[in-house]
Amino acid sequence: MERLAGKVAVVTGASKGMGRHFVAALVGAGMRVACLARPSDELASLPREFGEAVFALPCDVTASDAVDAAVAQIVEHFGRIDVVVANAAVYHPFAFEHGSDDIVRSHVDINILGVAWLIRASIPHLRASKGQIVAISSESVRMPFPMLALYAATKAAVETLCQGLRDELRADDIRVTILRSGSVKGGSGGKGWSQETVAAFYKKIVETGHAAMTGESATPESMAEALLAVIGLPADIGIDLVEVRAAQVGVPDGAKQASD
Numbered sequence: 001m002e003r004l005a006g007k008v009a010v011v012t013g014a015s016k017g018m019g020r021h022f023v024a025a026l027v028g029a030g031m032r033v034a035c036l037a038r039p040s041d042e043l044a045s046l047p048r049e050f051g052e053a054v055f056a057l058p059c060d061v062t063a064s065d066a067v068d069a070a071v072a073q074i075v076e077h078f079g080r081i082d083v084v085v086a087n088a089a090v091y092h093p094f095a096f097e098h099g100s101d102d103i104v105r106s107h108v109d110i111n112i113l114g115v116a117w118l119i120r121a122s123i124p125h126l127r128a129s130k131g132q133i134v135a136i137s138s139e140s141v142r143m144p145f146p147m148l149a150l151y152a153a154t155k156a157a158v159e160t161l162c163q164g165l166r167d168e169l170r171a172d173d174i175r176v177t178i179l180r181s182g183s184v185k186g187g188s189g190g191k192g193w194s195q196e197t198v199a200a201f202y203k204k205i206v207e208t209g210h211a212a213m214t215g216e217s218a219t220p221e222s223m224a225e226a227l228l229a230v231i232g233l234p235a236d237i238g239i240d241l242v243e244v245r246a247a248q249v250g251v252p253d254g255a256k257q258a259s260d
Contacts, residue, residue: 003232005030008078010071012036012061012118013088015043018136018184018220022085025224027053029232034074034081036061036118037088061088061114064121071121081125083231086115086135086158092193093147093201104150111154116161123169130173132231132238135162137180139245143213146204159241166240175238177230182245183217183252202255216250 009026013019014035020042026033027050037043039058046056055077059070074081090110094103119133126133137155144152159178166176193201205211226244233239 002030003234004228006032007082008032008034008074008080009083009085009231010034010036010074010081010118010122011085011087012059012114014056015040015046017186018181018223019087020046021220021224022087022227023050023054025221025228026083029228031083032078034070034078036067036070061118062109064113064117067114067117068121071118071125075125080129081122082129082131084118084122084126084131084133085227086118086133088114089136089151089154091148091151093145093197095147095200096149099150107150107154111151112157112161115158119161119165123172123174126169126174127172130235132175132177133162133165133169134177134179134227134230135159137178139180139182139214139243141180142243143210145210146208147201163240173235175235177239178241179227179230180241180243181223182243183214184220184223185217185253186220198254202252206251206255211251211255212249214252215246216248217252218244218246 009031011019011022011033014023015037023033023035033054035046035054035056036059038060043056043058046054055074057070057073060066088110090106092103115135135158137159140148140152141156141159162176162178169176223244230239230242
């Protein structure tokens with residue numbers, strides 16, 4: 001996409017799952033991408049896959065000083081920031097009454113504060129570039145899933161933050177967009193779940209109708225195209241909120257066995 005060529009994006013949660021697909025799409029559109037994630041082999045492999053178009057930075061988004069330092073390094077490396085994609089999030093089903101302090105705090109620290117620290121650190125650079133903030137949200141804000149109540153609450157908080165920032169930053173020519181995502185195939189969210197958690201979660205969302213509501217999961221490549229469409233618009237228009245959901249009738253892959 002010619003309008004995006006040469007611009008610089010920052011993507012959190014960039015090493016795997018939907019974040020990695022976002023990186024691939026942005027690089028494919030001619031952008032340079034700073035990739036933030038916790039240290040891992042997946043993060044280290046990004047420069048090998050995408051070359052000098054990416055700058056991989058280990059960063060714990062829950063630590064404000066780490067995020068501040070990462071943003072400073074990005075500007076030093078690439079010279080500017082045009083787009084910030086706040087993608088990093090923890091997504092872990094649990095029965096709320098049994099939720100540990102650690103799992104509750106991780107949802108708040110990563111899903112809300114991680115977004116807040118990134119946006120706060122990026123605003124001066126986005127003001128200079130007349131750039132854009134894109135916060136990745138979830139269809140669960142509109143219809144919160146059982147066992148994901150806290151996840152949905154954190155995404156709702158991010159949406160409220162963005163709604164306020166949209167007016168706060170409008171005079172600075174910084175656009176703020178919420179990309180509300182539906183279910184996507186091959187996500188990394190379920191890799192750390194126990195078999196018991198998987199079985200309980202998918203059984204519950206089949207019972208409540210949430211599995212049918214979400215439909216057959218979309219491909220990550222399609223969701224990445226939605227991101228490109230949002231940031232590729234002319235600078236004099238912006239999208240406040242776009243909800244991109246699976247178009248096909250069905251249920252997510254994990255729910256199919258529970259539906260039988």
